[in-house]
Amino acid sequence: MMFHPTKHPTSSPKARTTLNAQALACRRGQRFLFAGLDFSLEHGRILILRGPNGSGKTSLLRLLAGLSRPEAGQLFWCGMAVPPSGAGLSEQVHYVGHSSGMKAAFSVTDNLRFWARYLGGAEDRLEASLEALDLEALAHLPVGALSAGQQRRVSLARLLVAPRPLWLLDEPTVALDSDNQHRLTGLIQTHVQNGGMAVIATHTPLGVDGANLDLRDFQPEAQHMAHDPLLAFED
């Protein structure tokens, strides 16, 4: 795939941007979700995370976002080892997870303006972000007054307020109608066509080309399960 570093305002990846995982392991509570997980992702590529509920897709995305630490193994960003804190990688990442990350009482515009500032983006991207997710007519409304699919679109608009090369998307189609699923597909395709990368957990087809990583292939065979799930809970 061609690399166009300056063509699109949503991405400003470095040439030869790469993300590699070597022998990653993740433990939640007393249970190893996966171990020995390797993958390699280059600019312009998509990695699609597969696996049943509870197999560790969200846990892997949180680990890549620097929100939790691996139990073992090593991440490399552009060939540089990422420390357990995630420093050096977490600043390159947009993470859109299950929660919207928005303040319910604030308007769509105010929420996105906050994220633009927080993520080091420019406010002049706001209009384009609203337009890309068909949010202009909702921009003045408090996020808490929006439907689930509309709130999801606000979360996705965050991807566009600041350019970051690696998009981590957790079930991004949830609550989206078919028009907006197509809109999302277009955004992802544009991002990678211009040199971005994406790791996407999904149970449904996204209409994008990507390599598949099935978490079931990395489950340790013998599990020491906690008898009481509450005892295993971690913040």
Ligand SMILES: Nc1ncnc2c1ncn2[C@@H]1O[C@H](COP(=O)(O)OP(=O)(O)OP(=O)(O)O)[C@@H](O)[C@H]1O
């Ligand atoms: N805070 C936590 N403390 C302990 N265990 C947790 C915690 N959060 C999640 N888990 C466990 O980790 C396992 C993997 O959860 P995760 O959310 O990563 O799965 P998933 O593959 O994303 O699932 P889904 O397809 O349902 O979204 C689950 O068994 C879950 O109970």
